[in-house]
Amino acid sequence: MKITDITPDEYAPYQEAYIKLVDPSYPLIEELEISVHNLVHFVREIPMDKYDYRYAEGKWTIKDILQHLIDSERIFAYRALRFSRNDTTALPGFDENSYAxxxxxxxxxINELLTEMSALRHANIMMFKxxxxxxxxxxxxxxxxxxxxRAFGFLLIGHQNHHINVFRERYL
Incomplete structure (x- = not known):
């Protein structure tokens, strides 16, 4: 299954921006694998002095954003697991700023953050498989x-790609 199989009734309207950032060339599992490798490679190429940089007062650092990606990945995966098991309990949102x-x-x-992100993604790949x-x-x-x-799987990728774009635009 590819991102082109997803229909707008499978995700929130505000999540469309993330869905649009997923490469339509690859099926979900392949893209989950490719995208985490791309993230690790991209972050390792960032100059070390940028990891703690804030482009404005109160904004997150690159390390904060990596932690945010980890936290969000856990939450999205948990939601996917619940729904896959036919648990119809409505799940609340989360305050990303409070988490951060x-x-x-x-x-x-950076090594700790990237190792955790990679391990988490690999566990989630196994779950989605x-x-x-x-x-x-x-x-x-x-x-x-x-x-x-399935939308949650693609949202993991699109959300990550969104933040890579933020790194390029505001941190580098």
Missing amino acids: ANAHGDDRS SFDKEDMLRKGTASGYTVSV
């Missing part, structure tokens, strides 16, 4: 919107 303020991303090394077609098509409510299991 309490995550201590700046206290961690375990879903059959019916599981992937299941939907639930998260943050007040209907979202499919």
Whole structure:
């Protein structure tokens, strides 16, 4: 299954920006693998003095954003797991700013953050591989919107790509 198989009723309107950032060339599992390798390679090429840089007062550092990607990946994957198991409990949103303020991303090394991100993504790849077609098509409510299991997989990629673009535009 590729991003072109996703329909607008499988994700929240505000998530369309992330969906559009997913390469349509590859199926979900391949793109999950490719994208995490691209992230690690991209971040390792950033000059070390940029990791703690803030482009404006109160903005996140690159380390903060990596921690945000880790936290978001865990939340999206948890939602995908719940919905894949046909759990129809509506799931609340999360306050990304509160998470960032309490995550201590700046206290961690780039190697720690990238290792955790890579390990987490690989665990999530295994989870998505375990879903059959019916599981992937299941939907639930998260943050007040209907979202499919497969959309969460693509949102992991698109959200990551969004932040790589932010790195390019505001940090480098």
